[in-house]
Amino acid sequence: MLFCIVVTSIFFNIFLVDFITCDGIFYLQRVPSSCxxxxxTTTQDNTTTTDCFIFSWQQITNLATNYTTYQDPTTNQTFYAQIAALTVLGTxxxxxxNYHCPPSGYNGVxxxxxxxxxxHLVVLHINALDNKxxxxxxxxxxTPFPSPSSLVDNQPPFGTARHVFYGxxxxxxxDYLKICKRNSTTQCPNNDISxxxxxNPFPSNTGYGIFGIKRYDFVTNSVWIMDDVNQILICTAGTKYYYFNASGFFLYDYTSNTCIWSSACNYQCEVYNYNSRFxxxxxxxxxxxxxxxxxxKPVAAQAWIGNAIDAAGIFPVILYIDNATGHYIGLDKIDEIPASNMGASYWYTAHDDTITGESVLxxxxxxxDVGCVSRLRDWSGPINDGEMVMTSKNSRLILWTAFFLYFFVT
Structure with missing residues (x-):
C-alpha cells in the first residue's frame, strides 16, 4: 500500500517537520524495464548514497517557474506545471x-x-489546492546522440524519465528531497506509447497569440502560419520575424530593420523535428x-514533453497540441542553465486551418514588405493551391458545388 508518513516534534508549542517519507515509483517512459x-524522503540530510537522487527544496522554490496551469481530466485536480533547471546529485x-548538449550542428541546426x-531539466507537477x-x-x-537518421519514434534515446509520489x-x-530505489517493480503505468x-508534420495551421518571457516581465504578439503543401512558414515573436522556405530562412528584425538569410535550418528542419523521436x-x-x-477559456490539449530542434537550436519544452483540431497551439521553453524566472512561452489563443497557397502570402x-526580397515568388517559389480540405468554413461551399454539379451538369 502506498502512503506517506510525517514525523514531527514539538518545541515551544510549534510543530516542526523532521522528515516526510512516501512511497513512489521511478521509470524512463521509453524503457519498460526501468521501473x-x-x-x-524530505530530510535535512543531503548525504549522497547508492541509488538515490537528491534535490534541494530551496533551489526548487527559487528556480521553478510557472507558465501553465492545467486540470487533469481523469481526476479533476488542478496542477501548476512548473519548469526548472535543477542541480541534482546521484543516480x-x-x-x-543529467542534461547534455548535443554536438554543434546536430540534426542540421x-x-x-x-x-x-x-x-536536471524538469517539469514539476504541483497541486494548486494542497500545494503538494x-x-x-x-x-x-x-546522449550519446546517435545519427538522427537512426532514430525511431517513441524509442530511446531522448524522451523523459518520471518520478511519481503517491499522496x-x-x-x-x-531541506532536501531524497528519492531512493527500493526494488524493481511492474507498478509503473503500462502505457503503450506507440x-x-x-x-508529423503538424496539420497546416495558423495561430495568433503571445510570446512571453517572465524574467523580463515581457509579453508581445506572436504569429504562426504554416503551409506544409508549399513548405513555407512565418513565425514571429514581437519585432522578430522568421520566414522559412524549403531552402532556409530569413530572420527580420523590425527594430534594426535588418534582414539576414540563413541556410542552417529550412522549413523541414523547423517543423518536422517536432515529433515523437524527441x-x-x-x-x-x-x-x-x-x-x-x-x-x-479552458482548452483541452495533448501535452508532449521533451526536446524541440529548430532554427533556435535544441532546447527542452512542453509542447501543446489542440485535442480537437490537432493544431499546434504553443510551447513552454526550458532554459538549460539554472536561473530564476527561466524559460519562455508561446501560446496561440486563436487558431484555424491555414488556407493553402494563400494564408502565408x-x-x-x-x-x-520588409525588403528581404524584391519579389514574393523569389522566396515562396511556385505556389501549389493544394486540395480543398473539408472544414467547417468551406463544407457548405463543397456541398453546394456538389449539389450544383449533380442537378445542373449531369
Missing part, C-alpha cells in the same frame, strides 16, 4: 539523467545550447491558465 519502487541504476554539471508535489518529468537529452509531498523552502503519435506524450491537460494571457509584413 523501480522508491522511498521518497538510480546508474542513470544520472546551429549551436544554441549550454548547460552545467549535475543539472505529485510528480516530476525529467527531460532526457539523448504527494508537501513543498517547502528548506498509441500516441505526434502528427518528445514523449504526457497526457491530456485542460489548460485553464497561461501566464501572459488574460481571460483565457497574404500575411503582412511579408518578405517583400
Amino acid at each position: 523501480v519502487q522508491t522511498t521518497v 538510480i541504476d546508474n542513470r544520472d539523467l 546551429a549551436p544554441g545550447c549550454a548547460t552545467q554539471n549535475n543539472t 508535489l505529485y510528480s516530476i518529468n525529467v527531460i532526457l537529452s539523448g 504527494g509531498i508537501p513543498t517547502q523552502s528548506t 498509441a500516441h503519435a505526434l502528427a 518528445l514523449d506524450y504526457a497526457g491530456e491537460w485542460v489548460i485553464t491558465k497561461k501566464w501572459g494571457v488574460g481571460d483565457m 497574404k500575411y503582412h509584413p511579408n518578405v517583400v
